[in-house]
Amino acid sequence: MLFICYPKCSTCQKARKWLEAHEIAFEERHIVEQNPNADELKTWQAASGLPLRRFFNTSGMKYRELNLKDKLPDMTEDEQLALLATDGMLVKRPLLILGDRVLVGFKEAEWAQALL
Numbered sequence: 668m669l670f671i672c673y674p675k676c677s678t679c680q681k682a683r684k685w686l687e688a689h690e691i692a693f694e695e696r697h698i699v700e701q702n703p704n705a706d707e708l709k710t711w712q713a714a715s716g717l718p719l720r721r722f723f724n725t726s727g728m729k730y731r732e733l734n735l736k737d738k739l740p741d742m743t744e745d746e747q748l749a750l751l752a753t754d755g756m757l758v759k760r761p762l763l764i765l766g767d768r769v770l771v772g773f774k775e776a777e778w779a780q781a782l783l
Contacts, residue, residue, distance in 0.1 A: 669764035698755035
């Protein structure tokens, strides 16, 4: 299991504490130091069953600075993937990669259903 996070993010901290409290082993990856590449993101998006826009950190400063709310609808999926791959701060976090399943963001009930 791969836990992709930004250590300073309060939601990521909550998710890590939840995993540790439930004694769930995971490998941690810093999303800025090891930003996901476009191929990884494409694979994870398919496994998640979610639209690609859900992989964007819409509350992040980078998202607002780049005015992505207005730009994303006119971009192709490949363009969106390439953009996400440029900066980990654009990617919604945490990501939990469970092989054939991917959880985006931390929702305790969703994680409990998938892991417990």
